[in-house]
Amino acid sequence: MVNVLISTYNGEKYIREQIESILSQSYPDIRIYVRDDGSTDNTTGILWDYSEKGLIRFIRGRNAGYGRSFGRLLKIAKEGDYWAFCDQDDIWLPDKVKWAVEWMEQQPADVPALFGSAYELTDASMETVTGTVLPPSYEVDFRRALTECVYMGFAMTINRPLRELMLRADMEEITSHDWWAWILAERFGVHHFDERIAARHRRLDTSVSGMTMKNRFKWLAHTIRTGDTGITSCARAYTKTFGGMNDREAEYARWFARQGFRPDYALKKALYPGRWRPVMSSEIVLRMLMLLGRV
Numbered sequence: 001m002v003n004v005l006i007s008t009y010n011g012e013k014y015i016r017e018q019i020e021s022i023l024s025q026s027y028p029d030i031r032i033y034v035r036d037d038g039s040t041d042n043t044t045g046i047l048w049d050y051s052e053k054g055l056i057r058f059i060r061g062r063n064a065g066y067g068r069s070f071g072r073l074l075k076i077a078k079e080g081d082y083w084a085f086c087d088q089d090d091i092w093l094p095d096k097v098k099w100a101v102e103w104m105e106q107q108p109a110d111v112p113a114l115f116g117s118a119y120e121l122t123d124a125s126m127e128t129v130t131g132t133v134l135p136p137s138y139e140v141d142f143r144r145a146l147t148e149c150v151y152m153g154f155a156m157t158i159n160r161p162l163r164e165l166m167l168r169a170d171m172e173e174i175t176s177h178d179w180w181a182w183i184l185a186e187r188f189g190v191h192h193f194d195e196r197i198a199a200r201h202r203r204l205d206t207s208v209s210g211m212t213m214k215n216r217f218k219w220l221a222h223t224i225r226t227g228d229t230g231i232t233s234c235a236r237a238y239t240k241t242f243g244g245m246n247d248r249e250a251e252y253a254r255w256f257a258r259q260g261f262r263p264d265y266a267l268k269k270a271l272y273p274g275r276w277r278p279v280m281s282s283e284i285v286l287r288m289l290m291l292l293g294r295v
Contacts, residue, residue: 071171112189176230261293
């Protein structure tokens, strides 16, 4: 069985379309969990309707942020074999879950595994395709996984061993659940980015994943002001949970887990000879944050 986990927040405009695309999957053994993260519009009314029909399991909660909300869902959905994260405003193509399960069934049952799929980017109406995200053309390792989330949550499926690894950390401290899953899969398990397009992802102005140049500099300003990044929370969680291993990976994580400005760590990161991210504008912004001690 595949548990599909959705966190909603003021998603009344698109949530029906997304749920219907999940109910229309070619893979039949799916259970949908939806946690509302404190919506103030009619999202909860729509979800109650699906819940009363027995189509979803609905949890109404207070606002906690998307990462913590997904962490709570991951704890609640205990039964099953696989877990797929889902945004409230996308559309899944019919074979998305089937392709994930087919790959998962070829992996050793005791190895943490992550499956990601390619996807199309669209405008808010989904009438215009603005791009396609395919598997990365460059080599990815643990060091780069700490600063770049290659696998986005809405395109991701994990197995039970990876779920158990994720839950070894305090999920209330994780601000990016998908980044946490990706880091652990890279370090301890296997992962696969399928080149088949399995979803359509709306690029809204408010989308967390909508990292245009404008949004990158908004992220820079926000991070300078608050010091809040998914990088820091995941590195800190890794250090608390696995830092005792005293290997190179643990040392890399410590570079990013420190609170406050440390000149030695800031220079190690900012002057590191290898690339951290593939896009130069993102690389520049990230290294600026490193020098300022914010990442």
